[in-house]
Amino acid sequence: MKYIKFLGLGLFFGIVLSKAEVISWYRIFEMFHFQSFHMYGVIGSAVGLGALGVYLIKRLGAKDMYGNPMTFTDKARSVPRYLIGGTLFGLGWALTGACPGPMFILVGKGVLPILVVIASAVAGTFLYGVVRSRLPH
Secondary structure (H helix, E strand, C coil): CCCHHHHHHHHHHHHHHHHCCCCCHHHHHHHHCCCCCHHHHHHHHHHHHHHHHHHHHHHHCCECCCCCECCCCCCCCCHHHHHHHHHHHHHHHHHHCCCHHHHHHHHHCCCCCHHHHHHHHHHHHHHHHHHHHHCCC
16 A cells, blocks of 8 residues: 555656657657657656756665665676667667557557567566676676
């Protein structure tokens, strides 16, 4: 029952993304063909808001829901890691017309073929976990 607020927040976020047409295949198509600023504006706003959130968490010493201080750890910098991973993510996004968050919103809107995409994303994540130790990190 204490997690109901997160369900409500997720539903609100899904409605906002849906109304903003962020889950629209046509909007994503326009973005990848550099025909519209819409998606770049949404992504840029999300990056800016995320940066502000991280700054405020660090500055105010925010705590998680269990009272533990929130911390951020630096990741090892590696060109192949981000180049290969980002390319695969971008290709998947371009081919399916959906990134991970909106995939679930599309299921909620009744676009059931996206379940194949979700199953493939889960399988890809599992495969990454299996071969992770042999990849260039």
